[in-house]
Amino acid sequence: MTRLKDKVAFITGAASGIGAACALRFVQEGAWVVGFDIGETTNDTWKKAVEIAPESYFEIGDVRDEERIRSVIEGTVKRFGRLDIVVNCAGIASGGPVHMLPTEEWDRVMDINLKGTFLVCKYAVGQMVEQGSGSIVNISSIEGIEGSEGGSAYNVSKGGVILLTRNMAMDYARKGIRVNTICPGFVDTPLASETVLDNEILKDFRDHIIEAILLGRIGRPEEIANAVLFLASDEASFITGHALMVDGGFTVGHRFGITRLMGLE
Ligand SMILES: NC(=O)c1ccc[n+]([C@@H]2O[C@H](COP(=O)([O-])OP(=O)(O)OC[C@H]3O[C@@H](n4cnc5c(N)ncnc54)[C@H](O)[C@@H]3O)[C@@H](O)[C@H]2O)c1
Numbered sequence: 664m665t666r667l668k669d670k671v672a673f674i675t676g677a678a679s680g681i682g683a684a685c686a687l688r689f690v691q692e693g694a695w696v697v698g699f700d701i702g703e704t705t706n707d708t709w710k711k712a713v714e715i716a717p718e719s720y721f722e723i724g725d726v727r728d729e730e731r732i733r734s735v736i737e738g739t740v741k742r743f744g745r746l747d748i749v750v751n752c753a754g755i756a757s758g759g760p761v762h763m764l765p766t767e768e769w770d771r772v773m774d775i776n777l778k779g780t781f782l783v784c785k786y787a788v789g790q791m792v793e794q795g796s797g798s799i800v801n802i803s804s805i806e807g808i809e810g811s812e813g814g815s816a817y818n819v820s821k822g823g824v825i826l827l828t829r830n831m832a833m834d835y836a837r838k839g840i841r842v843n844t845i846c847p848g849f850v851d852t853p854l855a856s857e858t859v860l861d862n863e864i865l866k867d868f869r870d871h872i873i874e875a876i877l878l879g880r881i882g883r884p885e886e887i888a889n890a891v892l893f894l895a896s897d898e899a900s901f902i903t904g905h906a907l908m909v910d911g912g913f914t915v916g917h918r919f920g921i922t923r924l925m926g927l928e
Contacts, residue, residue, distance in 0.1 A: 848910025877912025
């Protein structure tokens, strides 16, 4: 398992869900990981990652804190001598119809999901330019490409992440840096379970979601991590500026049961 042998990766949102799954998948492929999150990690997935790659470590911090981001990335480069991969996974889900959404909440979502991604890229990309190589994977969402009821702030922040990705891909391609984004669909993590999947008020909605996912189930964090691994690795050496949907087919089209009439289910 050497798809990321000796690569150094910085992963935000590493305490939980998709970020922790990326950390584990990366170390299984030979990388060293610096995890970053606003909260302490109690996640078994992260613990397993450190058991495999003991030089990996975890830093507490807020992606909105520019000085903290700058110093943690500087520390990563000092410790390992390089920075090969960045995964921007830290994020929150929030929003609502615009007339009901407090302006401060709009700002909070933008600051964490979009500005936080910008700040991490801003302080990581300099080292990558110096090296002449690097791979950045930003985590957006299917909701960054299509609307959803009450999506507002969240969807706008994730749409912004896709455009930031494309613009960075243009600006840094000739410096050997690839920048891509993953658009997950519904994935079983604390973020999705608190907001939608296990929310008592929305429990009927969960069945509708599963019905609308072509593969008929919610995704697992490691399924997103596998796609992140591919884009982060040299196997994706000719891919940049791409937004990859990893959603079990949720955004492919609408189903009306016609295939059932055809005897396909
Ligand atoms: N789970 C899904 O269904 C789904 C779908 C599409 C996109 N996403 C995106 O995937 C990413 C990871 O989410 P997840 O589902 O693994 O949720 P999660 O809640 O398990 O993980 C998100 C992590 O981000 C951290 N975080 C939040 N605010 C932060 C801040 N200000 N600074 C640093 N860290 C912060 C949290 O502490 C948490 O550990 C998010 O960007 C989310 O928007 C998730």
